[in-house]
Structures are given as C-alpha cells and as structure tokens.
Amino acid sequence: MSPNPVANLSHYEQLLNYRRIVSDMYSRVRWPEMDPARRCRQFRRERDFLFADHPQSALSAAQKSNFSGLYYYPYNPNWRFLLPVDRDVSPDVLEISLNKDGLTRMQRFGKIHFQIDQRPVSLSLFWILGYGGGVFLPFRDTTNGDTTYGGGRYLLDTIKHADLGQEDNLLVIDFNFAYNPSCAYNARWHCPLSPEENRLPVTVTVGEQTYPDAM
Numbered sequence: 001m002s003p004n005p006v007a008n009l010s011h012y013e014q015l016l017n018y019r020r021i022v023s024d025m026y027s028r029v030r031w032p033e034m035d036p037a038r039r040c041r042q043f044r045r046e047r048d049f050l051f052a053d054h055p056q057s058a059l060s061a062a063q064k065s066n067f068s069g070l071y072y073y074p075y076n077p078n079w080r081f082l083l084p085v086d087r088d089v090s091p092d093v094l095e096i097s098l099n100k101d102g103l104t105r106m107q108r109f110g111k112i113h114f115q116i117d118q119r120p121v122s123l124s125l126f127w128i129l130g131y132g133g134g135v136f137l138p139f140r141d142t143t144n145g146d147t148t149y150g151g152g153r154y155l156l157d158t159i160k161h162a163d164l165g166q167e168d169n170l171l172v173i174d175f176n177f178a179y180n181p182s183c184a185y186n187a188r189w190h191c192p193l194s195p196e197e198n199r200l201p202v203t204v205t206v207g208e209q210t211y212p213d214a215m
Helices: 011-029 035-052 060-065
Strands: 080-083 093-098 102-116 119-128 135-140 153-157 170-174
Touching: 011 035, 035 153, 080 102, 102 170
Parallel strands: none
Antiparallel strands: 080 170, 093 102, 102 119, 119 135, 135 153
C-alpha cells in the first residue's frame, strides 16, 4: 500500500484535511439526485475508508491494523423524517465539562416532534455557543449499552459538518445516519454526550452500532 500523503502534514493541516473530507461526504448525503438509501450506502463506505486510512481517525494505530469496517444496522427508510422546528422552548443553557477542552456550553433553541411505532416522541435541538457555533443533536435510546454505544449517538453536529440538510424548510432527520461520538472507539477522546431530555423511550434499530474493538 502506498503511504498516505496526509501523514506528512502537520497535526492541524491533517485536521483541516479530515474536516474537509467529512464536509464533502455530507454534501453528497444531501444530493437530491440520489435516493436516500444509496446515499447512506455511499456514506458508510466513505466513512470506513476515512477511519481506516486517515491520521486523524478516531481509531488508534493498533485498532486500524485490525479494522474491517464499522458496524451498522440495515438501512430502513421508515426512520427518515422531514420535520419542522418547534421554537416554543425555554432557551436554557446547558454546560458540559470536558477533559482538556474545558467547559462546553450549548443552548436549547428548538424541538422536533415525531412518532415511532405510533408513539409520540421529541428531541431538543441545541446550539453550541462560542465563535461560529453550530447545531448539535445527540440522542439516547433503549439500545444504548446493548447494541449501541452506552453514551448515545449523534445525528447532527454542524461544527464538524454533520449536517443532513433541509427540504422545503423542514429539517432532515434520518436515524440511518446516527453515528458514534469519537469516545465510543477510544478512551483518549472526550465528547459531549446526550442530556437526559434527549433520551428516547424507544428502540432505534438503525444507524451505527457498538464498535467491538473499542479501547
């Protein structure tokens, strides 16, 4: 295998390159010319390649040496929603202390409401406070600690380009693209996890599953 040219860049140049690749991946997720199932398959293939090869991958060198792909539930179109944002919420600020990164502050700015198996559920939308900011949508469900990471998963994190887009001014919420925070793979990472209000009392059997070789 030829050496990865990104390996010769500085840490910050590598991180810039990584973020640019993720941005391109999500831009293809939002392509209207391709059906959602095909977009999801392509996204997963590209994400596997990124985890296996990039110096800024969440995986350690030892994990990369045995990497054969991330684990996902099968794609299910019933878990894709187009939802309005309910702005009638209390704009409380949540504070999360992260090792090395200090205090992360995020403000509730809306909610989304939908049904799973005819059961009405809701998730809060947060805006990460600070320079630039971004939308953050983490969640938990009853699969956590069993088939998915115990700390929950992410749907949106637009600071890092995880953005599924909008259609007709409705937010695209597709649980098939739910993914693990970096701390699900390796203890050297520290991530903001889902607050209690975003714990869904249902089983979300789509998206990324637990990584079996977590360290």
